[in-house]
Amino acid sequence: MWQQLIEIGWWLVAAQCAIGIVRLLVVFETKPRETRIVSDLMAGLIHLLTLFAVINFVFAVPVGGLLATSGVIAIVLGLALQSSLSDVFSGVAVGIERPYSPGDLVWVEGGIEGRVVQVNWRSTHIATLNGDVAIVPNSVMAKARLVNHSLPTKVRRVSITVKVAANERPDRCMAVLDAAVKTCVLLSATPPPSVARSELQGDGVTYDISFTIPSIEVFVDARTELLGHIQSHLRHAGIALAVPGVPIQGRLQVPTAATLREESDWFGVLAEADRSLLADQLVEVWFAAGDQLMRRGDDPKVLFIVASGTVEITDGLPGSTEVIFRLGPGGSLGAIGMITGTPYAATATALTPVTAYRLDRKGVGDAIAARPDLVKSLEVLARRGQELNRRDVVARQSDHVDPPEMFLSKLRSFLQKISESPHNDDQRRRR
Template identity: 35%
Template sequence: MLLIDLTHNAAAQFVGMILTFIVMNWIVFHNRKVLLLLSRALLFVLLSTFLYAHDSTPFSPNAAGSMSVTMIALLGAKAAWWFVGSACLVGLVRIFLIFERKPREARLLQDLVVAVLYGGAFLAVISYVLSVPVGTLVATSGVFAIILGLALQSTLNDVFSGIALNLGRPYTVGDWIVVDDGAEGRVVETNWRATYLINGANDLVTIPNSSLAKARLVNRSGPDISHGASVKLRFAIMTTPVAVVEVMETALKGANAILQVPPPTVKICSLDTESIELELSFRIASLADGVRANNEIFDLAFRHAKAHGIRLAGAAGSVRAPEPSSQGANPGTARRLVNALPLLGSLTEDEKEALSAVMTRRTFRKGDLIARQGEIMNTILILRSGVVSIDRDGTELMRLSPGDWFGEGGLLTETEEVGNITALTPLVAYEIDRDTIAALLKDRPTIADEVSAILSRRLSEEKRRLAPHDAAKPPLSLATRIRHIFNIEEF
């Protein structure tokens, strides 16, 4: 009979619901956020049913009268109804942010919504449960709010600036931003007070939200991670400006560290009697590629300019350097290419001279197929001018520019080409054939060891960058393969 009386007692029912909820949340569903939300929703439904069953609603003020145990239970149920309902809404807000996959940068907005929900629940409890006029309470607290606001003016400025920044979303966590005062870095956190950046020196930079709200920001990660960049170069007047522009456009076509879509551009910035200034604009895949792209562009600009006989000029207003003397030793094009070829760096001056004397000059038109994928080349081609593209199955692997070479793998070790080699622009190259290399190796067989060391590093680089499964074939050393191919005895 006692058990039946307890099941019909409002206070017992309310206490039972609360105890069950506490046990389920703190013991059974601990660290299970979805189940916690479901248990809160279930408790909210039970509280609603409990209030309805006892002819009470959360929105009705309490009737004046004596406070019985049942009345206290109903008051507790009303208060719990408001706070549990707010907790359910808070859980839905958090789930929405998780599905948005951007919970960190929306933390300020999330905290603001949570504060509004729980603040509303608190005022509702005061009004409907405690029967205290909310208007009087708000008017009384307004005086203290004014005093507190004046005392915390700077902090509140940062808080509301943080809310405005999170609503406007000029940046998100992970973006690289630049502030007009020179500060820049990657956003790692934003909270009520400040935004934190990691700069290029891996230092933590703290910027108050109020300062960011007033500053001019440049988001280098928007609208996508690709980033535009440019370099400026000055060239001596030795030909027409259009010809210099064409040379630099060709240099940009040979770059591997930049995007070719949208195509890079070359703009004439200034022109005087002694020099022409150009701006080379291009786009990189991400800010991390910036240094590598800049270095490559400067290198290619120098190589292409040198290949076409164009000199770099000094800064505007600087003293012009004297023209190089045309008298004395001035090696020809073939000899200069041999001197610059690391693969043949171990040759003596006499061997380089003999090699350059028998090199053959070859030209290719734009679009010519120089070698097919899987072909074993019997010559080494050193680029004098132009750009070569290497692609496999329709995917471009890399581009080569003046001073680069290819074909050494097939000539020395019978390695197949990793892709189709095509002239991307009109091309001039110098060729070293198998007979010339064979004569050098027979005169001095130790060249095989010297060449194999350099070739091994080059093939390892190609393996890592282009075709991991296409690098060298048999387990023989490169030096052994070279001796075997050219019939050179071991020493």
């Protein structure tokens, strides 16, 4: 009996050594987390062979009949556990082929999309984008169409389509869509986005906009940003979207300077009479791509309201290319610096041809000289100073924002200087 126990122990030690060697080889060749199923399968096979070896060599019992009996039992169990065994062997296939691994973002036919959190013998656990965990049998994973968004890299190239009215000039549509794409900050710069005409029909022209995102997880936010800028740029350019089945669309009305003032964060709170008074001082200006509207550290003398095109705001430091923000039609910049006298804290550069309306200190002074009560209306802006300062990207010197009372004091100082300027004194003498 002792001799048999020693022989059994020897076989068990040999089996454990064999299992250790197999697992070591599997780990060296692949990733340990991905090969758990394969290594467990090899360990089970070695234990089974060890059992037959002990029966045959230690107890001297022929294993032929036992193998035949076990074969019948295996067939019966296989038929009874067909579904479970299908999942198990599919899990083995998944472990060997490794089409996905824990941590990968995958899409599975049937509407399941999320990140793989676990792969076991029977199923794959996927944390969906809705915050749930979907448990998918391995047999389903093996048969279903699957897209691994994490291979070969997380970077993804996606596209959306926009269909505009057929009576618009093609070059103008391309320019407006290109400006809208360049306004986005969530899209990757490399490879650059592209705009191409893909379909021409009587009821409209289809444009494909292709862009790259750093990860599929930001796709929803990137698409939302892009569609918003496209809508804004098309509206300010007077380009209508196509209506299926309607051959010709009338052109949209391009927002006028009055509309821009009304929708502006700065002038929208003023009364119509005051906005009209300041509108007389607005000057339409044009910038080519690459022109600078303002530079970091310059004396703040003007503010701009963008009518068309895209303006990029950077920190303006030597050797730095950090992008703070991008402005499209309807955006304004430079007002905080002009009112508080604080030098510009950023540089604004035209990414595309830009049309804007310019208002300088002299224009504000002329409007006040014509209507002194305008000072009270402008003080309304000061009470919103904290929010306006947050939105004026070229005024950001730090995360600290002056309280509204401090902003009001600076505005009053600015208005007093304008009112005391020699130009306004001459206008008062003429009146």
